Amino acid sequence: MIIYLDGEFVPKERAVVSVFDHGLLYGDGVFEGIRAYHNRVFKLREHLDRLYDSARTIALEVPLTKDEMQEIVLETMRRNNLREGYIRLVITRGVGDLGLDPRKCKKPTIFCIAASIQLYPDELYEKGLEVITVSTRRNIPSAVNPRVKSLNYLNNIFAKLEANLVGVPEAIMLNNENYVAEATGDNIFIVKNGVLITPPNYVGILEGITRNTVIDIARQRGITVEEKVFTLFDVYTADECFFTGTAAEVIPVVKVDGRPIADGKPGEMTWELIAAFRELTKVDGPLIFPEEAAGCYSDK
Structure with missing residues (x-):
């Protein structure tokens, strides 16, 4: 499994965050759970809109544009050769000290995981x-x-x-x-x-x-x-x-x-x-592997 972590795509064994990350210490961060079907990431833009709204509400400045974040999601799927699955996109406040003050966290931590999921049989x-x-x-x-x-x-x-x-x-x-x-x-x-x-x-x-x-x-x-x-x-x-x-x-x-x-x-x-x-789900969302879409589903 390959995971995006702060600008790099790394094996899951290397996808680690600091014990001083305020996402871990205090739950200070936001996330999205996203699904991919039929070579498309379903409702990706809507998920990104909600992610950025959540971040703004807790005064967490995201250092990436929505277009850049979209490409991270798509590339994470590609790196794992997935056309369907579940995506977890997370932004934490970042590394700080043991105090609550978010001003001590200078840079958010961003990671993206793509895997399979089945919640119910x-x-x-x-x-x-x-x-x-x-x-x-x-x-x-x-x-x-x-x-x-x-x-x-x-x-x-x-x-x-x-x-x-x-x-x-x-x-x-x-x-x-x-x-x-x-x-x-x-x-x-x-x-x-x-x-x-x-x-x-x-x-x-x-x-x-x-x-x-x-x-x-x-x-x-x-x-x-x-x-x-x-x-x-x-x-x-x-x-x-x-x-x-x-x-x-x-x-x-x-x-x-x-x-x-x-x-x-x-x-x-x-x-x-x-x-x-x-x-x-067959037609909504950006394509993961556009070259495979010819004759299958139209891009919206």
């Missing part, structure tokens, strides 16, 4: 997930804003620990007002009477790239989409439920807190959106 996409609601509340925007995709993921990890204790793969997190926010690593959607509903940004969610893509797909297909607050009552009584995320893609949820969603099987709208999303 295929059978769960066919049968759907069984999940629980956890007691851990989502970070409030006035503390650690969930819209910043930061290296500090302890809030999500606390929720994942609760899910692990009862043997389910994912969990729903509420905000401090008891509204449904999101899952530990995914966004949530429900369907009621033909309307697709998902929580708005202000309840305390990470604005997912896959989430926004599914909203666009649904509206293009004439499906009414509402971004509004809802509670667990609305989840329990929904006609359908599913999660979205870069690693998870679009995956049905069929049971929440022991309660089947409708008939306990993935719903028709969920299947429609899964199929449409998978088709979009």
Whole structure:
């Protein structure tokens, strides 16, 4: 495996960061998880926009342009001879001292990893997930804003620990007002009477790239989409439920807190959106190996 690290492409054995890096010491940094399909890096520009927005929010100056960062992602895929896979792009505050002061960190650390990933087995996409609601509340925007995709993921990890204790793969997190926010690593959607509903940004969610893509797909297909607050009552009584995320893609949820969603099987709208999303991955995003694309997929 070849990894990009601060201007070099190095074997994973040499891809090391300092123990004084504030990304390690304090979770001070930002990242993106990105997918590649069919010789394309899916929604790469949208991921880079979110990465740079996260960095700006925490006053982390990125020394590279978005075009330069895009080329790093593509070249990392090429160096590993990958046409499909998962990409982790990370920017930390950089090396400092043992104090908190970010001014002591003179230069950000930037690295990019490309590898394969399968978050859930295929059978769960066919049968759907069984999940629980956890007691851990989502970070409030006035503390650690969930819209910043930061290296500090302890809030999500606390929720994942609760899910692990009862043997389910994912969990729903509420905000401090008891509204449904999101899952530990995914966004949530429900369907009621033909309307697709998902929580708005202000309840305390990470604005997912896959989430926004599914909203666009649904509206293009004439499906009414509402971004509004809802509670667990609305989840329990929904006609359908599913999660979205870069690693998870679009995956049905069929049971929440022991309660089947409708008939306990993935719903028709969920299947429609899964199929449409998978088709979009064939044509959206910059090519990794442009010379292989002739006659296959058109560049957008």
